[in-house]
Amino acid sequence: MAEWDLEVFWQETMKQVRSELREQEFGVWFANLKYLSADENGIIIGVPSAFFRDQIRNRYQNMIVSKLSGLAGRNLTLNFEISPEKNIKQPVLRDDPPAVSGFSAEKPSQTAPPQPVPVVKPPKERHPNMRDDYTFEKYVIGENNDFAVNAAIAISRNPGTVYNPFLVYGGVGLGKTHLMQAIGNYIHENSENKIICVTSENFLNEYVELVQANKMKQFTNKFRYTDVLLIDDIQFLQDKPGCQDELTHTFNALLDAKKQLVFTCDRPVSELKKFSERLISRFELCLKVDLQPPRYEVRCAILKSTAKNQGVSIPNEIIDLIAKNVSSNVRDLIGALNTLIAFTRLMGVPITMEIAQQRLKDVFVAPRQANMSIENIQRVVADYFSLSPNDLKGKKKTKNIVFPRQLAMYIAREITDFSTTELGQSFGGRDHATVLYSIEKIKGQLLIDPTIDSTIESLKRLIKEFSAKI
Template sequence: MNSIDEAFSSVKQYCRKEGRISEAAMKLWIDIMKPVQLDGSVAVFTVQSEFQKTVVMNTYNALLKEAFLNVLGLDVKIQINVVTPEENDNPLSENSNAKDYDELARRHEELEHSFEGANYEYTFATFIVGGSNEFAYAACTAVAKEPGKNYNPLFIYGPSGLGKTHLMHAIANQVHENHPEYKIIYVTSEEFGNDFLSCINDNNMARFHDKYRNADVLLIDDIQFFSNKERMQEEFFHTFNKLHAEGKQIVITSDKPPKELKTLEERIRSRFEWGLITDISTPDFETRIAIIRRKAELLDLYIPDDVAEFIANRLKTNIRQLEGAVKKLKALKHLAGSPPSISMAQSVIKDILSDDQPAPITVEKIILEVADVYGVSPEDIRSSKRSSQISTARKVAIYVVREITQMPLQAIGTEFGGRDHSTIVYSISNIETAMKHDDHLKQLVEDTIKNIRNKSHA
């Protein structure tokens, strides 16, 4: 094997290891490239059609350049030439060029649209199993093996950063590998909502229904953000019913179990109980060590035991922080030219905990959030309008501002259109009293406060 073949073999291995391209796409686009020349600044390949060249250059050029740089240390330009094969030399003969072009286009279109939103890096193989997540992991592998058969819907809940999203993508990737013909949709609740609103604005709900109600597997992340969005919940309810009736798999995640999602309609919460509900909790020390080791292995980084234990003892609640620490260690190792040490780990942890400090929560941010929940404008909340909906939204916003910011009451009054001290006191007292007797309002206010704080950490 000559040097260019060996180099390209290493590049392809890197692409597969990175997980940013599916195996189907690798075989369809990258494996068919023929390496011709590598002179240090240009890597030359040939393919058999203009369409193949266009797809590779538009979609995978950056990944290939990254692979050459990381594997071989070469910052190369990717050059692709189209070479028409000889008659009968392979299936893409001159007599079949048009037919094969159409077939490639069709396969590319299917590949693009049958698997929307998933991250190829998140697989079951890269998920670390421990006591905190083993039941959820087992449920997800069962669903991926036979979608629509075992646990439908599957509902996974737990705090942010513990692997719920990883498991959803792992399900999507496994199902796609086993059933490439399946239409798989992964979205966050926000993306679902944006699609819904876009189709309403375009007066084209058929597009929305075609996307979501024809899915073979539908995965929706962080469904708690459907709270108090009645039209969106209505649309999700009918989508759920259609998919479930047809035996299509539904997977949902949230930060809390269905029974605690008081601002979701009861009929939706009850449907989540048709299947399996499982949780993920904070990883124990051994699992945290294993996560650090696996991430280091993927990054080809050796971390001494004392350094791994130091990190695991200080970053206890969030897997993303652990993985981020390993990435930062690799960068420091590269800059310092020495292996990871305790002092490096101290610097990394300091940066991570500093980065994790929440952004300031302003009165404007709170008013925007409450206005969105109640379907009014920020101007309405600050105005003198007295409709029931606006008045309630205003009092909730005042209560939340006081709860989060602890601003003086006079200052709060100034922020809300110059209202006096007694009006602010009344608003806060009114909401406090109402929350004692109205569980729905209590849940709404608590969710609003939580959402605002979560966004400040984003």
């Protein structure tokens, strides 16, 4: 049988790719790709997971194939095989000379020596404190989280050496816990590192319990002698000075030992209240990444991925319906889909537009709550832009006021049932035509500036949180 050896072309292609990419980007995506074999049509590359395969295909395959084909002088294909690093085939040592790169050579007939049966390592048992479905493969990537995911992957590949410590922040239901546990699950599956994954509430409860039992040595031994520490929702520790002090000492001990620290929080570090300055200064050392609400395209991708994982086919028009009506966060989005799937399964009926509209009508109108008053919206938007509510209601037409005013009108129309006339009265006695103009102005800007969508979703979240406290 003919044997093809195109490894020299692969190695040269990787050199060229490396010279064109940032070192960090190359390290994240290419460091663990392995040349496996080749045939007359192309080469087969080993990748550590389906997630890496899909990312390489989407981001880099065209570039790689172009360079490979140029070096070989003919069109080549690039195929992938999912191979855990320990099982990736190594080059075979042989006595006969290797074939010239790119050309076939018949090997003389000979009796092959018996080969040892490869030992397949069984998959590890799941970590008791992490969900096994919280993986990178099941994390949908979009503009709202691309940087955060890339950093998380780099951390999982080299814990304690890059992006340490690491803090992910954002509103409720945006995937912070999923991303944190994806780091933990990858490290757990691919190394022998000791991992502790805990919520801040459980961290506090264990601290209080062992302080009362006079067993603090047990607590410090547990948390200061781990390889990876993942703590969810650190904002829960506000106004808990004793526990904050212990976390500060734990933080210092692990960082000095080059152990990985990962935190999640529902707000930026600058907005944490009743935290010690020492602990805040430690959090400021983190690489801090912000998860924003997903845009429409990403919401559609999340819905399709969730439906696929459940083995359900959802018509595109229903995906569109849910994605357009549930924009607050990923948790609400998946919850709406699960509600629909559960109903149709229980009733034994197909998923139709009529059923979707009927079953999800309460979900779609949920944000329009009575306590979301115009005053609350004005207060939150004004504060966000460092203005006063009176600025939004006043007559000034400077750019730094007009845009926030139009944005506040747009959001008020989106999340309340007030008419344009009522909105106009609340914004300084303006007529309904002015309100309509402001709304259309924001709609037009959304088409040309995608960052405005993220701003609107952030403001909606802040308004919802503010209104819930009243």
